[in-house]
Amino acid sequence: MGRRMTVPPADPRSNYLARAAEIDAAIRRVLESGSYILGREVELFEQEFAGYLGEGVHAVGVANGTDAIMLALKALGVGPGHVVFTVSLTAVATVAAVEAAGAIPFPVDLRPESYTMDPEKLSEAIRFVAEHERLVKGRPAAVLPVHLYGHPADMRAINDLARSHGLYAIEDCAQAHGAVLEGTKAGCWADIATFSFYPTKNLGALGDGGAVVTRNPQLAEKLRLLRQYGWRDRTASEIPGHNSRLDELQAAILRVKLNYLDEDNEKRRAVAAAYSEACAGIGLTLPRSAQGVSHVYHQYVVATPFRDELRTYLGEQGIGTAIHYPIPVHMQPAYAGRILPESHSLPITEQLCGRIASLPMFPELTEEQVTRVREAVLAWAAQRTWTR
Numbered sequence: 001m002g003r004r005m006t007v008p009p010a011d012p013r014s015n016y017l018a019r020a021a022e023i024d025a026a027i028r029r030v031l032e033s034g035s036y037i038l039g040r041e042v043e044l045f046e047q048e049f050a051g052y053l054g055e056g057v058h059a060v061g062v063a064n065g066t067d068a069i070m071l072a073l074k075a076l077g078v079g080p081g082h083v084v085f086t087v088s089l090t091a092v093a094t095v096a097a098v099e100a101a102g103a104i105p106f107p108v109d110l111r112p113e114s115y116t117m118d119p120e121k122l123s124e125a126i127r128f129v130a131e132h133e134r135l136v137k138g139r140p141a142a143v144l145p146v147h148l149y150g151h152p153a154d155m156r157a158i159n160d161l162a163r164s165h166g167l168y169a170i171e172d173c174a175q176a177h178g179a180v181l182e183g184t185k186a187g188c189w190a191d192i193a194t195f196s197f198y199p200t201k202n203l204g205a206l207g208d209g210g211a212v213v214t215r216n217p218q219l220a221e222k223l224r225l226l227r228q229y230g231w232r233d234r235t236a237s238e239i240p241g242h243n244s245r246l247d248e249l250q251a252a253i254l255r256v257k258l259n260y261l262d263e264d265n266e267k268r269r270a271v272a273a274a275y276s277e278a279c280a281g282i283g284l285t286l287p288r289s290a291q292g293v294s295h296v297y298h299q300y301v302v303a304t305p306f307r308d309e310l311r312t313y314l315g316e317q318g319i320g321t322a323i324h325y326p327i328p329v330h331m332q333p334a335y336a337g338r339i340l341p342e343s344h345s346l347p348i349t350e351q352l353c354g355r356i357a358s359l360p361m362f363p364e365l366t367e368e369q370v371t372r373v374r375e376a377v378l379a380w381a382a383q384r385t386w387t388r
């Protein structure tokens with residue numbers, strides 16, 4: 001039996017407690033307003049979140065980050081008969097959303113330094129699909145990189161490829177609220193971008209929530225129709241739509257938390273710096289930031305061939321870890337043998353899944369907790385060398 005868990009891998013409750021008075025007041029405001037669906041709070045949150053991301057951005061609140069991707073694809077007209085290039089080391093949601101839009105996901109391998117989509121592999125995949133019409137029954141239509149763990153993908157190279165092949169680019173920003181690449185926030189690089197506000201995210205609701213953002217006002221308008229039965233007003237459905245609304249209560253909570261997003265990301269960066277300083281030179285592969293990137297450390301992920309041993313050791317010390325993600329999407333039962341042609345493999349993705357572990361990461365980690373994690377990792381490394 002391990003000791004009592006004293007450092008959890010994530011702790012959304014502590015993020016609520018840190019701003020409980022403001023959040024409670026926001027909830028009460030909604031309860032007393034009598035307006036519970038697509039009211040003033042959603043409208044204001046959309047404006048404030050769009051303003052946070054950049055000039056000229058429109059944000060549309062939706063029910064969750066999975067719907068955000070599905071609706072973004074639909075708004076672009078990407079669906080049946082279209083191939084969407086994405087990655088396999090991601091939440092299954094990314095791939096599930098592509099299929100929910102009726103499109104065909106095609107996973108592409110990663111750059112080992114950043115764990116994000118490798119533009120060279122994307123280029124190969126585009127060529128492969130174009131040359132093997134009978135194998136992949138669709139034509140290339142979009143590319144959907146994921147800014148995994150809070151590190152933006154190489155959007156400059158991905159956008160260039162997308163443009164030269166006539167593909168739409170969509171950023172999955174579920175793990176990258178506030179991340180910056182070359183002075184521009186994640187979410188402002190592509191034709192359209194999607195966010196999740198799942199409670200553990202860098203900007204997390206106290207329930208489900210999501211948003212789609214774009215600089216294209218027509219796309220934003222279409223998304224507003226798609227999220228609610230195709231309604232512009234309540235008299236008629238202009239296009240076939242969905243029910244995927246951001247909840248008014250969650251919007252009010254997100255308005256409070258948005259004010260603290262940069263501060264929280266700064267705290268995550270400080271935790272990451274403390275981990276990186278302690279873990280240097282002990283044989284772990286540590287997170288790296290590419291030039292021009294401001295990483296927001298949704299997760300702090302280390303890699304080692306002795307991952308399971310490390311997790312067991314830390315667990316015995318009362319330190320919780322997680323694996324994001326233990327099985328690449330293309331190898332999960334629902335997708336195995338279906339979304340990646342037999343001639344293909346994703347060696348970097350597949351190797352990483354066996355080696356990665358996420359250390360505790362959330363803004364409210366105390367200095368004492370961070371020290372405990374640092375010391376436990378160092379102790380593990382020391383005993384491992386000793387027993388080898």
Ligand SMILES: Cc1ncc(COP(=O)(O)O)c(C=O)c1O
Binds near residue numbers: 066
């Ligand atoms: C990369 C990524 N994409 C999409 C999603 C889906 O978001 P949600 O859980 O809000 O549907 C998540 C969150 O789980 C995610 O991490």
